[in-house]
Amino acid sequence: MEKYEKYIEILKKNGMKVTPQRIDIMKYLDEHRIHPSAEKIYSDLKEDNPSLSKTTVYNTLEALSEHHIIQILTISGSELRYDFKTTPHHHFMCKKCGAIIDIDVDCPYLGKFMGMGHRIDEMHGYFKGVCKDCLEKEGRGENPLKTEMNIVSEV
Amino acid sequence: MEKYEKYIEILKKNGMKVTPQRIDIMKYLDEHRIHPSAEKIYSDLKEDNPSLSKTTVYNTLEALSEHHIIQILTISGSELRYDFKTTPHHHFMCKKCGAIIDIDVDCPYLGKFMGMGHRIDEMHGYFKGVCKDCLEKEGRGENPLKTEMNIVSEV
DNA sequence: ATTTTATTTTGTAAATATTACAATTTGAAA
DNA sequence: TTTCAAATTGTAATATTTACAAAATAAAAT
Numbered sequence: 470m471e472k473y474e475k476y477i478e479i480l481k482k483n484g485m486k487v488t489p490q491r492i493d494i495m496k497y498l499d500e501h502r503i504h505p506s507a508e509k510i511y512s513d514l515k516e517d518n519p520s521l522s523k524t525t526v527y528n529t530l531e532a533l534s535e536h537h538i539i540q541i542l543t544i545s546g547s548e549l550r551y552d553f554k555t556t557p558h559h560h561f562m563c564k565k566c567g568a569i570i571d572i573d574v575d576c577p578y579l580g581k582f583m584g585m586g587h588r589i590d591e592m593h594g595y596f597k598g599v600c601k602d603c604l605e606k607e608g609r610g611e612n613p614l615k616t617e618m619n620i621v622s623e624v
Numbered sequence: 625m626e627k628y629e630k631y632i633e634i635l636k637k638n639g640m641k642v643t644p645q646r647i648d649i650m651k652y653l654d655e656h657r658i659h660p661s662a663e664k665i666y667s668d669l670k671e672d673n674p675s676l677s678k679t680t681v682y683n684t685l686e687a688l689s690e691h692h693i694i695q696i697l698t699i700s701g702s703e704l705r706y707d708f709k710t711t712p713h714h715h716f717m718c719k720k721c722g723a724i725i726d727i728d729v730d731c732p733y734l735g736k737f738m739g740m741g742h743r744i745d746e747m748h749g750y751f752k753g754v755c756k757d758c759l760e761k762e763g764r765g766e767n768p769l770k771t772e773m774n775i776v777s778e779v
Numbered sequence: 780a781t782t783t784t785a786t787t788t789t790g791t792a793a794a795t796a797t798t799a800c801a802a803t804t805t806g807a808a809a
Numbered sequence: 810t811t812t813c814a815a816a817t818t819g820t821a822a823t824a825t826t827t828a829c830a831a832a833a834t835a836a837a838a839t
Binding site: 641643645646675676677678679680683684687702 | 785786787788789790791796797
């Protein structure tokens with residue numbers, strides 16, 4: 470029960486009720502930094518808590534993201550992914566195996582956009598391609614990115 | 625009818641069969657740079673071509689993106705958006721009205737990440753927040769939470 | 780111009796992800 | 810301990826996208 474203090478504290482600090490389900494989901498996201506989908510969170514947690522409802526998973530993820538405790542990633546396009554880390558960083562997704570890798574960089578353009586009059590709440594930097602492991606199995610192939618980008622990428 | 629030459633040329637160059645539906649969809653995307661959803665493309669084109677099938681829209685968008693003639697945006701999270709422009713650029717999405725605005729910047733991190741051995745095919749820079757127009761309405765207390773996606777401005 | 784053939788289009792049905800809703804349960808304040 | 814707003818649960822509904830097979834068609838071959 471000591472291990473849960475961290476999540477209880479976060480919930481209380483955000484004025485959210487403390488429930489076992491919320492603690493479980495936060496703990497899962499904290500300890501499984503693979504940017505899981507709601508389905509994966511649900512099916513994994515369901516093993517130890519068979520009464521868990523999928524709606525609870527969705528409700529909880531929604532509540533946590535509204536309080537900026539977690540971050541929603543739209544990188545996949547077919548399902549949302551969830552990230553316990555909310556400080557700005559980029560992601561790379563392998564289109565072969567679906568893995569999502571963290572990339573720690575700071576985006577220099579954030580401030581630039583503020584001057585345009587819009588309010589910026591989120592920043593997402595996504596790269597997609599084929600990861601090193603998948604490349605070794607199938608060969609490197611060709612990079613379909615257009616010209617300007619390839620120049621930048623030769624660095 | 626001269627206007628279609630551009631799209632016929634692109635299709636032929638990519639070894640794709642030329643069909644009226646494909647021309648219509650490419651023309652629509654080219655002339656409506658609001659990053660529309662499949663549903664919007666379908667319902668708008670359906671007016672002049674009532675026999676158009678939604679499956680054709682999805683099939684065509686899939687084929688066009690496989691040939692890198694168009695780009696798929698995952699920015700929304702609830703639906704895919706399509707962009708006729710395939711050269712790298714960023715996007716800003718207003719969470720109030722759903723508008724997606726182009727932002728022309730080069731990402732300086734692509735090269736850095738390619739050094740790690742992965743193959744990078746796509747780059748997506750997404751910013752999210754509330755656009756200038758919605759902020760002004762919000763200030764006057766006139767912004768209902770549920771708004772229809774309105775037309776997007778371009779930068 | 781006609782025939783042929785592989786591809787595309789179309790409509791329906793299915794799959795997948797997410798949300799709505801109402802009844803029950805529960806956390807935490809009184 | 811009581812109270813009550815909020816959370817959980819299961820089911821149903823919605824939304825987006827994909828699967829599939831029959832009909833139509835673009836483009837190549839004749």
